[in-house]
Structures are given as C-alpha cells and as structure tokens.
Amino acid sequence: MIDKLDFILALAREKHFGRAAEACGVTQPTLSAGVKQLEEQMGVLLVNRGSRFQSFTPEGERVLDWARRIVGDTRSMREEINSLRHGLTGRLRIAAIPTALAMVAALTTPYRQRHPNVQFTIYSRTSIEILELLDNLEIDAGITYLENEPVGRVNSTPLYHERYRLLTSADAPLGNRETVTWAEVAQVPLCLLTPDMQNRRIIDRLIKSAGGESRPTLESDSMILLFSHVRTGRWASVMPAKLAETLGLTDTLRAIPIVEPEASQTIGLVVPAREPMMPVTAALVEEAKRLSTSLDA
Amino acid sequence: MIDKLDFILALAREKHFGRAAEACGVTQPTLSAGVKQLEEQMGVLLVNRGSRFQSFTPEGERVLDWARRIVGDTRSMREEINSLRHGLTGRLRIAAIPTALAMVAALTTPYRQRHPNVQFTIYSRTSIEILELLDNLEIDAGITYLENEPVGRVNSTPLYHERYRLLTSADAPLGNRETVTWAEVAQVPLCLLTPDMQNRRIIDRLIKSAGGESRPTLESDSMILLFSHVRTGRWASVMPAKLAETLGLTDTLRAIPIVEPEASQTIGLVVPAREPMMPVTAALVEEAKRLSTSLDA
DNA sequence: TGGGTTGATAGATATATTCTATCGTTAGGG
DNA sequence: CCCTAACGATAGAATATATCTATCAACCCA
Numbered sequence: 001m002i003d004k005l006d007f008i009l010a011l012a013r014e015k016h017f018g019r020a021a022e023a024c025g026v027t028q029p030t031l032s033a034g035v036k037q038l039e040e041q042m043g044v045l046l047v048n049r050g051s052r053f054q055s056f057t058p059e060g061e062r063v064l065d066w067a068r069r070i071v072g073d074t075r076s077m078r079e080e081i082n083s084l085r086h087g088l089t090g091r092l093r094i095a096a097i098p099t100a101l102a103m104v105a106a107l108t109t110p111y112r113q114r115h116p117n118v119q120f121t122i123y124s125r126t127s128i129e130i131l132e133l134l135d136n137l138e139i140d141a142g143i144t145y146l147e148n149e150p151v152g153r154v155n156s157t158p159l160y161h162e163r164y165r166l167l168t169s170a171d172a173p174l175g176n177r178e179t180v181t182w183a184e185v186a187q188v189p190l191c192l193l194t195p196d197m198q199n200r201r202i203i204d205r206l207i208k209s210a211g212g213e214s215r216p217t218l219e220s221d222s223m224i225l226l227f228s229h230v231r232t233g234r235w236a237s238v239m240p241a242k243l244a245e246t247l248g249l250t251d252t253l254r255a256i257p258i259v260e261p262e263a264s265q266t267i268g269l270v271v272p273a274r275e276p277m278m279p280v281t282a283a284l285v286e287e288a289k290r291l292s293t294s295l296d297a
Numbered sequence: 298m299i300d301k302l303d304f305i306l307a308l309a310r311e312k313h314f315g316r317a318a319e320a321c322g323v324t325q326p327t328l329s330a331g332v333k334q335l336e337e338q339m340g341v342l343l344v345n346r347g348s349r350f351q352s353f354t355p356e357g358e359r360v361l362d363w364a365r366r367i368v369g370d371t372r373s374m375r376e377e378i379n380s381l382r383h384g385l386t387g388r389l390r391i392a393a394i395p396t397a398l399a400m401v402a403a404l405t406t407p408y409r410q411r412h413p414n415v416q417f418t419i420y421s422r423t424s425i426e427i428l429e430l431l432d433n434l435e436i437d438a439g440i441t442y443l444e445n446e447p448v449g450r451v452n453s454t455p456l457y458h459e460r461y462r463l464l465t466s467a468d469a470p471l472g473n474r475e476t477v478t479w480a481e482v483a484q485v486p487l488c489l490l491t492p493d494m495q496n497r498r499i500i501d502r503l504i505k506s507a508g509g510e511s512r513p514t515l516e517s518d519s520m521i522l523l524f525s526h527v528r529t530g531r532w533a534s535v536m537p538a539k540l541a542e543t544l545g546l547t548d549t550l551r552a553i554p555i556v557e558p559e560a561s562q563t564i565g566l567v568v569p570a571r572e573p574m575m576p577v578t579a580a581l582v583e584e585a586k587r588l589s590t591s592l593d594a
Numbered sequence: 595t596g597g598g599t600t601g602a603t604a605g606a607t608a609t610a611t612t613c614t615a616t617c618g619t620t621a622g623g624g
Numbered sequence: 625c626c627c628t629a630a631c632g633a634t635a636g637a638a639t640a641t642a643t644c645t646a647t648c649a650a651c652c653c654a
Contacts, residue, residue, distance in 0.1 A: 029645085043382065044381070050651075073367050323611095325631085325632070326614085329632065598652085599650105599651085600651080605645095605647105606645085608644085611640070612638085
C-alpha cells in the first residue's frame with residue numbers, strides 16, 4: 001500500500017510512467033499496475049491518461065496530498081526508530097539558493113561534529129525550485145529567502161540577513177569609494193545571476209527603484225563563474241556580503257557597501273511543517289537556531 | 298505495511314496476540330508474523346514477550362504513536378475520496394457519557410438529515426474510557442466533560458452546560474420546594490451512578506463541599522435504571538437538567554434546581570486532533586457548532 | 595505513411611502472505 | 625510437585641500478490 005502511494009508521488013514528480021518507475025526502482029508495468037490498483041481500491045480514477053500521462057484527477061490530487069503525508073510519516077518513523085539505536089544516521093538532503101551556498105558550511109560543520117554518522121547531499125537551486133522539492137519530499141530542508149514567495153506548510157528558522165556589496169576591483173570606477181548608491185551601481189556593467197534566481201530579481205528591483213535599469217553584461221546561474229570574472233579585475237558584480245567575504249577579497253578586489261537604500265533580505269532554513277519532524281531534520285533546525293543566535297551577536 | 302501497523306494497534310488495545318488477531322480478522326500466527334516482520338524492518342524489538350504478551354518496548358511505544366497517525370490518515374484518505382463520489386457515507390462511532398446520552402439525538406438527527414447515508418454506532422462509556430477509545434482510534438468522536446481530565450491531542454467543541462437537579466417525587470421530603478441546597482441534598486438517600494463515572498465524582502465533590510457525605514442507597518452505571526427507580530416515587534436522584542427533561546417529568550415527579558452553589562459543567566464534542574479530519578467527523582463538528590449556538594440562544 | 599515514444603496487457607516466475615496443525619513454555623490450581 | 629490450560633512461536637502447504645520480460649496498441653510528429 002505505502003509503496004503504491006510512493007508510486008504516485010514519483011508519478012507526480014516525473015509526470016511520466018517510465019521515469020517514475022525508474023525513480024522507484026521498478027519496471028514500468030509494475031508502476032502502472034500499482035497505480036491501477038490504487039484506483040481500484042479508491043473506486044475512482046486518479047490519473048487522466050490518453051496515450052501518455054496527462055494529469056491527476058481532482059481525486060488524484062487529494063490522494064497525492066495524503067500520500068505525501070503518509071509516506072513522509074512512514075519515513076520519519078523509520079528514521080526515528082533507527083536513531084534511537086544508532087544515534088542520528090542517514091542522509092540529509094538540503095537545497096540552497098546559490099548566494100547562500102557559502103554559508104551552508106556554517107551549518108553542516110557543527111552538525112557533523114555532533115552527529116558524525118549523518119551524510120549530506122546539497123543541491124544548488126532557485127528559491128522556487130527549493131519549495132517544490134520540499135513539497136515533493138525530495139529534500140529534507142531548504143535554505144532560501146524567508147520573506148518572499150511564501151508557501152504552504154513549512155517551518156522557517158531565520159539564519160542571517162543578506163546585505164549587498166558592489167564587488168569590483170580597486171582601480172575600476174567607484175573602486176575607491178567607501179559606499180556607493182544603487183543609482184551609481186545601476187551605471188556599472190555588471191555580472192549577475194540569471195533572472196530565474198530571486199537574488200537577481202531583488203537586485204533588479206533595487207536598481208529600478210533607484211531610477212536605473214538592470215542590463216547585466218554577463219549572466220550565469222553560477223556564483224563561482226560570476227566571481228571568477230570579477231576576479232580578473234575587468235568585471236563587477238553585486239553580491240551578498242557574506243558570500244563575498246567567503247570567496248575572499250584581495251587588495252585589488254573590494255566589496256563596497258551599497259546604500260540608499262541599505263537593503264537586506266532574511267535568509268533562513270525551511271523545513272516541511274510536519275509534527276514531529278524527522279530526527280535528522282529536527283537536529284538541523286536546532287543547529288540553525290544556534291547559528292542564528294551566534295550570528296546575531 | 299499499513300496492515301502490520303494495524304496489527305500492533307490491535308495488540309496495544311487487546312494486549313493479547315490471539316484476541317488482537319481476531320480483531321484484525323486474521324489468525325494468530327499471521328499476526329505474530331506481522332509483528333515479527335515489523336521488528337525486523339525496524340531492526341529492534343517492539344514487544345516484550347515471555348510466554349505471553351508483556352508490554353511494548355520504548356521503541357514499540359514510539360512506533361505505536363506513528364502507527365496511530367499513519368493508519369488514521371490512511372482511513373481518512375479513503376473516507377475523503379469516497380465522500381467525493383457518494384457524499385458522506387460510512388459509519389460514525391461515537392461514545393458518550395451516560396448523562397449526555399439523551400442529547401446525542403440532538404446531534405445525530407440533524408446530521409442524518411444532511412447526510413442520510415451515514416450510519417451511527419453509539420457507545421455509553423465513562424469519560425476516561427472515551428479518551429482511551431479516541432486514542433486508539435476505536436471511536437471517531439466522544440461526548441464528555443470538557444473541563445476536567447484534559448488529554449493529548451483532541452479538538453473540543455462545547456455543546457451545553459450540565460446543571461443539576463434533584464429528581465424526586467412531589468410528596469417526598471423536599472418535594473414541594475422551588476430550589477434545594479446541596480447541603481439539603483446530602484441528607485436525602487440517593488440513587489447515583491457508580492464511582493467510576495465522572496458525573497458521580499462531581500456530585501460527590503459538590504455534596505462534600507456543602508459539608509455532607511455521599512452515601513447513595515443505590516448505585517448503577519445505567520441512567521435508565523436510576524430513573525426507573527425514581528419513577529416509582531420511593532427513590533430520589535441527582536441528574537443533569539437536560540436529561541431529566543428528556544426522560545420526562547410528571548405531576549408527581551419533580552426536577553428541583555440545586556443551589557449553593559449552582560454548579561455547572563461544560564459538555565462537548567471531542568474529536569482526534571488530526572488535520573484534516575475525516576469528512577464524516579468534520580461534518581459532526583459542524584453540527585456540534587450549530588447545535589451549540591442554537592442552545593446558547 | 596513510418597519511426598519513435600508512451601502506457602497497457604499477457605504470461606511466466608518469484609516472492610509474500612496466510613492458513614492449519616503442532617510444539618514449547620509458563621502460570622496457576624490441586 | 626505435577627497436571628492442565630493458555631499463550632505465543634514455528635513448520636509446511638496452499639494461495640495470493642508482485643514483479644519481471646516481451647509485446648501490443650495508440651498516438652505524435654515528421
């Protein structure tokens with residue numbers, strides 16, 4: 001029964017019987033039979049299908065909702081019982097927005113000291129993708145913006161405030177300044193994240209409200225790529241302060257506070273709002289709370 | 298998997314492999330094998346057993362907790378999908394304290410008009426038993442005292458206030474009074490519920506605080522029995538006002554308000570605090586809210 | 595019309611489940 | 625101290641379920 005519910009969860013993710021089957025480690029006929037059996041038990045069609053997957057029926061959507069809960073609880077139960085015997089073990093799947101990647105280590109490092117048997121898988125994703133992954137139980141926690149794009153059932157723990165810096169070389173225009181304004185930044189040719197990233201949308205908004213227009217010379221979905229360009233001394237970018245510090249500044253590379261306005265966004269840990277949480281997840285939230293207070297100081 | 302979880306829920310109720318098996322509609326070896334399989338999957342003993350059932354291990358208790366949730370959610374899912382097609386159907390299992398039995402009809406009658414395909418099973422139980430039954434998912438809702446003996450995860454809806462009357466014949470001592478005091482009631486030989494009933498404990502407390510002592514001439518766990526005795530004209534009892542009205546008063550049978558103090562207890566509907574509720578249960582709560590407001594008026 | 599893709603179906607095989615029958619242990623009574 | 629009844633575990637057979645491979649039918653797109 002529970003494995004059948006798992007089938008339709010995979011189907012919801014993949015929207016494709018074959019791929020869903022693969023994701024579940026079974027063959028396509030097995031998955032088809034499982035879905036059909038669920039439909040017979042419920043006495044109602046769950047999936048609209050012509051010659052291919054089309055969509056879930058309204059009843060199917062409701063079953064999906066329950067399935068997420070039931071399958072999640074089953075995993076949580078296994079996790080909890082296992083952790084009673086062996087301490088925390090298993091794999092913690094985290095997704096973070098690119099601009100927060102550098103500070104994930106501040107969370108994972110103390111966690112690992114406390115619970116050495118937990119392994120990590122960390123994905124770089126957009127804030128929207130992170131919420132989808134959480135919804136589909138594909139990750140255990142996300143690190144993303146807390147303020148915007150609120151979503152269904154999640155618990156949030158604030159971690160730190162993202163503040164913006166103009167990253168540029170000292171000999172470039174504005175390179176010698178103590179602060180710059182968003183209006184000035186708007187005049188500089190920038191390397192920025194692609195527009196599907198919320199960080200980019202935030203920066204665009206700030207530039208626009210300062211009367212400028214965002215016309216980056218270079219876009220990428222990789223912060224490393226952006227940074228390596230700035231590093232050459234011939235490009236500039238806007239980055240969160242913490243990230244710039246982590247990547248490393250030199251004499252010639254400066255991170256200049258941007259003012260008017262001195263914008264900030266709250267970044268935090270987001271976990272599925274299920275009670276009780278999986279022990280590994282609960283421990284991560286604990287760690288986040290500790291980290292949050294130490295960063296406040 | 299889910300049926301195995303059902304096995305241990307039955308085992309927790311029955312504390313006996315054979316009876317638990319019977320309750321699940323399987324044979325004893327099947328249930329034994331199911332429990333053992335769960336234990337293997339979890340990698341830990343769940344049940345302490347010598348030559349007979351002893352207890353659950355700490356891990357077993359945790360699994361029980363999860364099992365209640367998972368099995369309950371599975372039922373809720375089936376219920377919900379079914380009700381999407383056929384309207385509300387199925388059986389609603391309710392347990393009520395004896396003194397509230399008479400007013401259950403005020404809840405079930407309008408419910409049945411709205412949802413004619415729902416069947417009812419109604420048990421008369423003590424308030425403590427009701428909470429246990431709720432915990433074990435053996436009933437869908439309880440009607441009991443809201444104020445005392447609070448318990449874990451339940452949602453309450455107040456229904457009405459229970460006020461006390463001396464039920465006695467007009468020609469008996471006190472029979473001609475408009476009100477009597479608890480101190481006076483303490484002097485009358487009474488027919489009361491057995492001490493495992495909370496109603497009895499409440500009355501005992503009231504008599505005691507009026508300086509009297511509760512020494513009922515007759516005890517029973519059945520309100521009908523108590524009432525039929527009073528009806529003979531040679532006995533007296535203390536009953537909630539609503540119950541006395543329902544059972545019917547005559548010229549010679551009077552229900553006299555008891556004052557000093559004019560005590561009252563809140564009676565309400567109690568359902569498992571699970572989100573979302575089963576549709577049949579949710580509808581019952583709706584009905585309770587409606588009834589509550591109409592009784593307030 | 596034809597190749598490629600998708601999901602359903604058939605039949606064979608493997609796995610799991612559940613039953614009946616029986617055994618070993620233990621608690622309690624005489 | 626032994627006998628008995630009750631309880632839960634185990635063995636083995638019958639059955640049911642699940643899963644696989646192979647293939648088919650419908651559909652899409654060129």
